[in-house]
Amino acid sequence: MLKSRSNQSNRVNAPELAYKTVYGHLPKNGLRGRIPGIQEKKYGDIYVDFHIDETILDQLNDIRNIEIRSSCEGHGPDRVAFVIFRLSSDKIKDIDKIIENLRKQGLKADYDIGNQGRYRICVATKKWYRENGNNDSWNQWWEKLPHLIENAVNNM
Numbered sequence: 001m002l003k004s005r006s007n008q009s010n011r012v013n014a015p016e017l018a019y020k021t022v023y024g025h026l027p028k029n030g031l032r033g034r035i036p037g038i039q040e041k042k043y044g045d046i047y048v049d050f051h052i053d054e055t056i057l058d059q060l061n062d063i064r065n066i067e068i069r070s071s072c073e074g075h076g077p078d079r080v081a082f083v084i085f086r087l088s089s090d091k092i093k094d095i096d097k098i099i100e101n102l103r104k105q106g107l108k109a110d111y112d113i114g115n116q117g118r119y120r121i122c123v124a125t126k127k128w129y130r131e132n133g134n135n136d137s138w139n140q141w142w143e144k145l146p147h148l149i150e151n152a153v154n155n156m
Contacts, residue, residue, distance in 0.1 A: 012112055014070040018082035018124040021110040027078060035075060049073035051129045052142065059146035065089070065153055069120055074128025074138070081138065082124035083145065086114070087153070094156055095119050101152035107145075123149060 012020070015031040039050040043057055051073045060068050066085045074081030087094055095111050098121060102109035107123050114120040123145065127138045 011115070014082070014084055014122075015072065015079060017084065017110065017112060017120075017122045018072065018080050019078065021082065021108050021122045021124040022080050022126050031078060035079070038075065049129070051135075056142050056146060060085075060149065063146065063150045063153060066149070069114065074125075076128055077126070079128060080124050081127050081129070081141065082122055083149070084114075084120050084122045085149070086118055086120050090119055092119070095121065097156040098152050101155055102148065105148045105152065107148060107152075 012026065013031065013033045015033065016026055019027045019031060040047040041050050043054060048057065049072055052071060057068075057071070060071075060083060063085075065088045067088070068083065068085050070082070070084040072079065072082050087098070099109050099111060102121075102123060108125060109121060109123050111119055111121045125141050127141055129135060129138060
C-alpha cells in the first residue's frame with residue numbers, strides 16, 4: 001500500500017493520490033488534505049471548490065454504481081484537478097477493468113485503498129483553475145469527465 005509522507009495514519013490522502021495519478025509518484029514532501037482559505041461553496045451537505053460547475057457535480061453523482069468521495073478544482077502543479085470515487089462493488093477485477101477503460105479514453109487513473117478499507121479510484125489531470133487565466137482546457141476536462149467515467153463504469 002502507498003504510504004503518505006504527510007499524515008499519521010500512513011494512508012495517502014486525496015491530493016497525494018491525485019498527484020501520484022498524474023506524476024507517477026508521491027509528492028516529495030507530502031500534501032495536506034485541505035488548503036485553508038480556498039474559496040468553497042455548499043453543494044448538498046458538503047463543501048466543494050467554488051469553480052467546479054454544479055451541473056457537472058450532479059452528472060457525476062448521477063452515475064450508477066459509484067459514489068463520489070472527493071474532488072478538487074486544482075490549485076497549481078502540486079494540487080491538480082481530480083475526482084475520487086468508489087464502486088458499489090469492491091471486486092479488484094472490476095477496479096482493474098475500470099482503470100483500463102478510463103486510460104483507454106485518455107484519462108489518467110489510478111486506485112488505492114482509502115478510509116474504511118475500500119478501494120477508491122482517482123481520475124486526475126495536470127490542470128487547475130487559474131484565476132484571471134485561460135481555463136478552456138480545464139473546463140473541457142470537467143465537461144467530458146462525467147461521460148467518460150460513466151462509459152468506463154458501464155463497459156466493465
